Amino acid sequence: xxxxxxxxxxxxxxxxxxxxxxxxxxxxxxxxxxxxxxxxxxxxxxxxxxxxxxxxxxxxxxxxxxxxxxxxxxxxxxxxxxxxxxxxxxxxxx
Amino acid sequence: xxxxxxxxxxxxxxxxxxxxxxxxxxxxxxxxxxxxxxxxxxxxxxxxxxxxxxxxxxxxxxxxxxxxxxxxxxxxxxxxxxxxxxxxxxxxxxxxxxxxxxxxxxxxxxxxxxxxxxxxxxxxxxxxxxxxxxxxxxxxxxxxxxxxxxxxxxxxxxxxxxxxxxxxxxxxxxxxxxxxxxxxxxxxxxxxxxxxxxxxxxxxxxxxxxxxxxxxxxxxxxxxxxxxxxxxxxxxxxxxxxxxxxxxxxxxxxxxxxxxxxxxxxxxxxxxxxxxxxxxxxxxxxxxxxxxxxxxxxxxxxxxxxxxxxxxxxxxxxxxxxxxxxxxxxxxxxxxxxxxxxxxxxxxxxxxxxxxxxxxxxxxxxxxxxxxxxxxxxxxxxxxxxxxxxxxxxxxxxxxxxxxxxxxxxxxxxxxxxxxxxxxxxxxxxxxxxxxxxxxxxxxxxxxxxxxxxxxxxxxxxxxxxxxxxxxxxxxxxxxxxxxxxxxxxxxxxxxxxxxxxxxxxxxxxxxxxxxxxxxxxxxxxxxxxxxxxxxxxxxxxxxxxxxxxxxxxxxxxx
Numbered sequence: 001x002x003x004x005x006x007x008x009x010x011x012x013x014x015x016x017x018x019x020x021x022x023x024x025x026x027x028x029x030x031x032x033x034x035x036x037x038x039x040x041x042x043x044x045x046x047x048x049x050x051x052x053x054x055x056x057x058x059x060x061x062x063x064x065x066x067x068x069x070x071x072x073x074x075x076x077x078x079x080x081x082x083x084x085x086x087x088x089x090x091x092x093x094x
Numbered sequence: 095x096x097x098x099x100x101x102x103x104x105x106x107x108x109x110x111x112x113x114x115x116x117x118x119x120x121x122x123x124x125x126x127x128x129x130x131x132x133x134x135x136x137x138x139x140x141x142x143x144x145x146x147x148x149x150x151x152x153x154x155x156x157x158x159x160x161x162x163x164x165x166x167x168x169x170x171x172x173x174x175x176x177x178x179x180x181x182x183x184x185x186x187x188x189x190x191x192x193x194x195x196x197x198x199x200x201x202x203x204x205x206x207x208x209x210x211x212x213x214x215x216x217x218x219x220x221x222x223x224x225x226x227x228x229x230x231x232x233x234x235x236x237x238x239x240x241x242x243x244x245x246x247x248x249x250x251x252x253x254x255x256x257x258x259x260x261x262x263x264x265x266x267x268x269x270x271x272x273x274x275x276x277x278x279x280x281x282x283x284x285x286x287x288x289x290x291x292x293x294x295x296x297x298x299x300x301x302x303x304x305x306x307x308x309x310x311x312x313x314x315x316x317x318x319x320x321x322x323x324x325x326x327x328x329x330x331x332x333x334x335x336x337x338x339x340x341x342x343x344x345x346x347x348x349x350x351x352x353x354x355x356x357x358x359x360x361x362x363x364x365x366x367x368x369x370x371x372x373x374x375x376x377x378x379x380x381x382x383x384x385x386x387x388x389x390x391x392x393x394x395x396x397x398x399x400x401x402x403x404x405x406x407x408x409x410x411x412x413x414x415x416x417x418x419x420x421x422x423x424x425x426x427x428x429x430x431x432x433x434x435x436x437x438x439x440x441x442x443x444x445x446x447x448x449x450x451x452x453x454x455x456x457x458x459x460x461x462x463x464x465x466x467x468x469x470x471x472x473x474x475x476x477x478x479x480x481x482x483x484x485x486x487x488x489x490x491x492x493x494x495x496x497x498x499x500x501x502x503x504x505x506x507x508x509x510x511x512x513x514x515x516x517x518x519x520x521x522x523x524x525x526x527x528x529x530x531x532x533x534x535x536x537x538x539x540x541x542x543x544x545x546x547x548x549x550x551x552x553x554x555x556x557x558x559x560x561x562x563x564x565x566x567x568x569x570x571x572x573x574x575x576x577x578x579x580x581x582x583x584x585x586x587x588x589x590x591x592x593x594x595x596x597x598x599x600x601x602x603x604x605x606x607x608x609x610x611x612x613x614x615x616x617x618x619x620x621x622x623x624x625x626x627x628x629x630x631x632x633x634x635x636x637x638x639x640x641x642x643x644x645x646x647x648x649x650x651x652x653x
Contacts, residue, residue, distance in 0.1 A: 052213055055162070055236060
């Protein structure tokens, strides 16, 4: 009956090794979990900040805003325009 | 090894196999179901709202997007001093103290105090350090250009279940695409069953809304709106609208109407302003309709530009009605070019009579008159054409000069575009591409709606319209240096069985440059006061916009 004893010892060893592995993995996960949570919160914060900044950029880049700012700075619409209908000769052959 | 030992060993192995099989069944096959059952013991399933898609103009600028706002909520069971909390919240949020207090006195774990507050206001309230008061992030529709193209874009309101829903314009027509698909998440609650708002499990099945790329050119839209607004004020009109289309593709480049509304605060405006009059209001087009009837007769070879009108020496009597010209001046033997140039009603009666009812109906249908154009905007209407047996001789005659027939401005713009586009009519549309949240891009291909007239007829009609601009009533306002095809319109408004003698709808329709059109445009003023004529109100506005557009598109003068 030598073989069953070897088998039992082997099984006990496996149980022991698995317990140690589980303890190590759980230990690692417990800290990475809180880190993950921190990173996730940070991500949410930056996403919100990004959205707020985008909103500000859109408002500043709107033609409605640009036109009112231009008016404040004294820019006015061009009232007249001209076009050269035909090109002038550079030199006339005599 | 004895047989008993083998038997026990095989039995144990078999039992292990059964256990493994069962574990496989629970942990693999029914894993998701069990996981949900487990999660439900400490939470409940809630639906998560996806991000609504953006609407962008052709320069990739979002004219409808989302901004971060917050909902202020409170747990009345955690509030120690309801009076003080009510007072502080009402002062910070600028709402009535009684309203806040009523909410805080409810026997609930969660009450909403205010919605759509901005991040600055949130910070201000956070500094008050009120116990039991929290914030929930939400996305609110935001329109960076304010009320620009409001009736074309539409707005986002709430449906019967208080969920976001797009109404009118693009928001309404593409609502399913823009809103995306809701996801599911587990809302964790504590031992007392109170929701822990910050604890949401990962969201599954959520698909964000698709972004829409419009054909609208933001700069063109801006300048069109500015000039239209000035025009309405200058001519004392009740309302006005402008539509600009690329006749070669059917892309709407600008569509504006006034008065309009602010889509962010739509609830404070009259509901009558929500609909887009360009696609939802019908009117009698008057003389701007004449190019369609004339081109139909030219295409059928019933008349040529040189054909002389034998009935144009005076008013024409039909079915007991006398039909006059707009200025009561008559030109005997006037030809078809001059009929359009002088906007001669009697000449158009002659053309309509040559076409007969069958010919008139056939061509109107080819031009899409009486049908929906199929533009991708919510709220398009079309009154349809009368059945053939209800067309009396006077109906045929008045249709020749655009009275007695009701159409929408988009119908007329679409039909005139066919003349500009070598006789080929394109379907008007405002969305050029759909950008899905997974990164895929769907381009909208321009669609042809047939050719009501031949290329040759379109050329002849274009020249007749160019002549009308150069020598007609609106020639004083024309843009020098450019060949522009156009037609004025001064339509009477039907009221209680007759036409209003003092009020009109003044309009101008045309396209430029006539040889290779970049755009076709219609300008309409409803009941202008300074002058009732299209040539004196709509025409100058048309040419003012055309001038700016031609410069903007860098098209040099060709005359």
